[in-house]
Amino acid sequence: MIIDVNAFIGHYPFRKLAARNAEQMIELMDASGIDRAVVSSLHSVFYRDAHRGNEELMEQIQPHGSRFIPVATVNPKYADWRHDLEECVTRWKMKAVTLVPEHHGYSLTDDDGKAALNQIAEYGLPVVLTQRFEDRRQRHHWDVANDLDVATLTTVAEQHPRLKFLLSNWTGLSGTRLAAAGLKGRCLIDFARSHVVLFKSIPRLIETLGVESIAFGSHMPFDYVGPSLVKLANLESLPQADYEKIAWRNAAAFLNVDV
Amino acid sequence: MKPNRREILKSIGGVIGASGLTFSSPTLVGDDKLPREAPSSSGTVGLPKNWRSMRKIDVHAHVWQSLHLPDADWSGAEDLVEAAETLGIEKLCCSRPITGGVMADTEKVRDANDSVLAAMKRYPDRIAGFCFVQPGNGPAALAEIDRCVDAGMIGVKLYNQFKYSDPILFPIAERCIAHRIPIIGHSGHVTDAKTKASQPNISDSLDFCMLSERYPELLLIMAHVNGGGDWEWAIKALRACPNVYLDTSGSVLESDTIGMCVQELGHKRILFGTDSTMEGGVGKILSADLTPTQRGDIFWRNLQQILDRRSA
Numbered sequence: 001m002i003i004d005v006n007a008f009i010g011h012y013p014f015r016k017l018a019a020r021n022a023e024q025m026i027e028l029m030d031a032s033g034i035d036r037a038v039v040s041s042l043h044s045v046f047y048r049d050a051h052r053g054n055e056e057l058m059e060q061i062q063p064h065g066s067r068f069i070p071v072a073t074v075n076p077k078y079a080d081w082r083h084d085l086e087e088c089v090t091r092w093k094m095k096a097v098t099l100v101p102e103h104h105g106y107s108l109t110d111d112d113g114k115a116a117l118n119q120i121a122e123y124g125l126p127v128v129l130t131q132r133f134e135d136r137r138q139r140h141h142w143d144v145a146n147d148l149d150v151a152t153l154t155t156v157a158e159q160h161p162r163l164k165f166l167l168s169n170w171t172g173l174s175g176t177r178l179a180a181a182g183l184k185g186r187c188l189i190d191f192a193r194s195h196v197v198l199f200k201s202i203p204r205l206i207e208t209l210g211v212e213s214i215a216f217g218s219h220m221p222f223d224y225v226g227p228s229l230v231k232l233a234n235l236e237s238l239p240q241a242d243y244e245k246i247a248w249r250n251a252a253a254f255l256n257v258d259v
Numbered sequence: 260m261k262p263n264r265r266e267i268l269k270s271i272g273g274v275i276g277a278s279g280l281t282f283s284s285p286t287l288v289g290d291d292k293l294p295r296e297a298p299s300s301s302g303t304v305g306l307p308k309n310w311r312s313m314r315k316i317d318v319h320a321h322v323w324q325s326l327h328l329p330d331a332d333w334s335g336a337e338d339l340v341e342a343a344e345t346l347g348i349e350k351l352c353c354s355r356p357i358t359g360g361v362m363a364d365t366e367k368v369r370d371a372n373d374s375v376l377a378a379m380k381r382y383p384d385r386i387a388g389f390c391f392v393q394p395g396n397g398p399a400a401l402a403e404i405d406r407c408v409d410a411g412m413i414g415v416k417l418y419n420q421f422k423y424s425d426p427i428l429f430p431i432a433e434r435c436i437a438h439r440i441p442i443i444g445h446s447g448h449v450t451d452a453k454t455k456a457s458q459p460n461i462s463d464s465l466d467f468c469m470l471s472e473r474y475p476e477l478l479l480i481m482a483h484v485n486g487g488g489d490w491e492w493a494i495k496a497l498r499a500c501p502n503v504y505l506d507t508s509g510s511v512l513e514s515d516t517i518g519m520c521v522q523e524l525g526h527k528r529i530l531f532g533t534d535s536t537m538e539g540g541v542g543k544i545l546s547a548d549l550t551p552t553q554r555g556d557i558f559w560r561n562l563q564q565i566l567d568r569r570s571a
Binding site (some may be wrong): 225 | 304305306310338339341342345346446448450451453454487488489490491510511512513514515517535536537538539541542543544545546547
């Protein structure tokens with residue numbers, strides 16, 4: 001079984017994606033051997049009212065049973081966002097909450113960011129932080145969002161010691177630095193931009209943070225799934241239990257998902 | 260039991276053994292119908308079962324340490340070779356360009372190429388060399404090409420010191436034509452201000468096209484379609500330049516890149532490369548919607564045909 005913790009549904013304004021709705025994502029998942037995908041709405045990143053994207057997401061995935069694990073997107077600068085978050089958590093049973101401060105115009109360390117992170121921690125849910133959607137070298141001139149940085153991440157981790165973090169599409173993570181910020185045991189890192197061979201960033205993260213900290217992620221539909229499948233294949237020499245943790249068990253446990 | 264990194268690395272290094280095929284310039288690999296030892300292959304869902312044993316030549320690889328010095332640190336090269344073995348990459352075409360906006364003198368250029376030559380000597384079956392030169396060094400650059408080719412290198416690597424449309428490159432192109440060797444050139448159509456400022460002379464597709472139009476017989480490879488900014492722009496701008504090849508390397512793994520390359524340029528112009536993004540480089544070729552013949556052409560056959568021209 002494979003659970004992909006780094007996936008999205010929707011259109012992206014600056015590039016045509018290979019899969020843009022739930023049906024196309026199911027086709028992509030089936031072709032790639034992905035059983036379940038943790039998805040948030042790309043539309044929520046760009047709509048003024050992010051919650052409209054959450055509504056669309058739930059409509060999209062409803063016919064597909066358990067194939068999708070939905071993640072809420074919240075904009076703490078928008079009117080009555082707490083009510084919207086409540087709907088995502090209590091009515092729709094969303095398993096995590098994503099924040100996109102660079103796109104929604106705030107910082108994780110300002111009052112808006114702190115309020116959102118505190119509220120997410122109150123629900124006991126993980127926050128999902130995607131370092132970037134696209135490489136900055138190819139960005140559309142309207143896309144001015146900076147990549148999230150490790151310094152902010154570790155600061156936020158120290159400010160919110162009860163909060164769990166799903167780190168999506170990150171590179172440049174130091175396990176030592178994350179552990180020093182208290183993230184060992186409360187973060188899950190998708191390996192879409194990490195490596196088993198050559199730079200060996202995945203083995204290093206396992207060494208410092210434990211195998212429970214790593215999960216399969218592909219960044220689909222932005223990226224090809226093949227690179228992550230190759231990484232997973234290169235981890236087949238791990239003990240079977242550890243391999244399964246990376247393939248799906250860590251994701252299921254971290255997000256409290258029944259499988 | 261907690262996994263140990265040393266154990267993990269040891270185990271992944273042993274997934275696939277060296278192919279045993281001999282590298283004898285200019286041919287990088289033998290006929291694909293030759294019987295080969297079948298390495299163990301992953302049965303991971305979503306990948307072809309034989310993906311590791313598919314023949315592959317990486318046209319874009321690097322060594323970075325000063326491997327020719329007595330106390331050289333070989334760890335990076337060892338990790339590179341280990342990664343290639345794991346992924347079933349038979350040959351790595353390595354260079355060591357001078358980066359960081361440096362206009363390197365001849366001595367530094369020779370030093371960089373000596374490092375590649377040392378890697379070729381230590382791994383003759385795995386590493387082939389591309390000779391880095393700086394066109395601004397004039398006749399010394401041409402002499403360096405001759406020296407490297409005499410020592411067994413199979414191509415020339417250019418970086419971003421000068422645009423490829425600059426006439427200063429013309430003697431380099433003419434020397435490569437004379438040797439019947441390819442040029443692989445750093446490229447990018449970058450859209451962010453920071454990268455633009457740091458690489459003011461980076462060449463994009465149009466620069467490659469201008470050089471190719473002047474020298475249609477030149478074997479010109481535009482490097483890392485996924486490592487130089489707007490890849491859709493780069494591919495579209497290459498449509499009109501039938502003599503420019505393109506390598507697939509780079510850290511960007513965006514879906515449809517390979518499909519668009521094939522659709523717009525034809526698969527015979529596409530060469531597999533990693534530029535150190537090893538699993539990503541292999542994985543995107545495996546994910547792309549290709550026929551087995553197209554995949555084989557991209558993975559190794561197209562490059563082999565370029566190199567075969569040396570003996571034509």
